[in-house]
Amino acid sequence: MAIHESKPFEILRFLVFHFILISSTTEFMSPASDETVFLGIDVGGTNIKLGLVSDYGQVLAASSFATQAQRSVVETLIELEQAYERLLEENKISQERVVAAGIGTPGPIDVSQGMILQPTNLKGWWNFPIRDSLSELLEVPVTFTNDANAAAFGEYWLGSAKELPSLVMFTLGTGVGGGIIVEDFCLEGTHSLAAELGHICVDWSNEARLCPCGVRGHLEAYASATAVVARTLERIKSGERTSLQPAGLNAKEIAVAAESGDSLAQTIITETAQYLARGIAIVAHTIDPAAVLIGGAMTFGGNENQIGRGFLQTIKTQVANSVFPEIAQALTINFATLGSDAGFLGAAGLARLHYYQFQPRGST
Numbered sequence: 001m002a003i004h005e006s007k008p009f010e011i012l013r014f015l016v017f018h019f020i021l022i023s024s025t026t027e028f029m030s031p032a033s034d035e036t037v038f039l040g041i042d043v044g045g046t047n048i049k050l051g052l053v054s055d056y057g058q059v060l061a062a063s064s065f066a067t068q069a070q071r072s073v074v075e076t077l078i079e080l081e082q083a084y085e086r087l088l089e090e091n092k093i094s095q096e097r098v099v100a101a102g103i104g105t106p107g108p109i110d111v112s113q114g115m116i117l118q119p120t121n122l123k124g125w126w127n128f129p130i131r132d133s134l135s136e137l138l139e140v141p142v143t144f145t146n147d148a149n150a151a152a153f154g155e156y157w158l159g160s161a162k163e164l165p166s167l168v169m170f171t172l173g174t175g176v177g178g179g180i181i182v183e184d185f186c187l188e189g190t191h192s193l194a195a196e197l198g199h200i201c202v203d204w205s206n207e208a209r210l211c212p213c214g215v216r217g218h219l220e221a222y223a224s225a226t227a228v229v230a231r232t233l234e235r236i237k238s239g240e241r242t243s244l245q246p247a248g249l250n251a252k253e254i255a256v257a258a259e260s261g262d263s264l265a266q267t268i269i270t271e272t273a274q275y276l277a278r279g280i281a282i283v284a285h286t287i288d289p290a291a292v293l294i295g296g297a298m299t300f301g302g303n304e305n306q307i308g309r310g311f312l313q314t315i316k317t318q319v320a321n322s323v324f325p326e327i328a329q330a331l332t333i334n335f336a337t338l339g340s341d342a343g344f345l346g347a348a349g350l351a352r353l354h355y356y357q358f359q360p361r362g363s364t
């Protein structure tokens, strides 16, 4: 009985203690300065983007160059170093101001070892210790993650989920990527395979579509740009009437056709939203996030376009029908806003986060 009576006081003491601790930590972790600069690098199959980002998240300078996937990683790192030095020089930023760097690369990777493993679209980078090599080259600590996690962190720090405590991001492109951020924590998982949201099962039937990973029914087999085109071509082949031409078909043409009233294109987009909503409902009940964002190249025009807005509305309606009402009422579902800058911004943001976490107290 005495324990029960004292419990509210214990809880109060606990809350006060943690409030003081969290407040002081937050203050310590965000000593935003005009001087400190972070380098963010986003390695894509086509381009490598790099940007110098201030403590406040302002882009001071940015550039990009072609990846040339077959070239050796060492040659690419030399070009990266030159591009970095040019950025500093052209924008009159002293190298001493750059205190940390972050890099996001396509998976598979091993975050704990700082290794790129064997990404299919970057043969020249296989089995390379990117984190330590880059750190030696640039003479700053380097934070390493996969490209989808970096993009998610960018949206969390500066984009659609700015000032929200958590987010789950689905990136729709050639495949379906994902990132999960909860209160500054970027979920990497035991094997650096957390947030592989494209491989959530959304169809358990025997006829389910085959995912590129070899398993049937995964979201990527329905909601990637590749899958959307494949699903459309199958329907055209089966004789459905449409204005779409099969040769060289892409997701953008499907959005344009839907806008001009093509019913097959409209059906494909609605069904894509429904499959995506199944995936979102699963993570909504797993994470209970503040926001779910849809990013990547395939957003059917996003918020700027009637078809994009309809796509988003179908997702929202389907999710609301599938999750607890408390989750549905509070959950923000929206498009990402940073576009292709999200990756280098997020990489810089993660570098910033780790830089302040590892600074001895009182040293800044």
Ligand SMILES: [Zn+2]
Pocket: 198, 199, 211, 212, 213, 214, 215, 218, 220
């Ligand atoms: Zn899969």
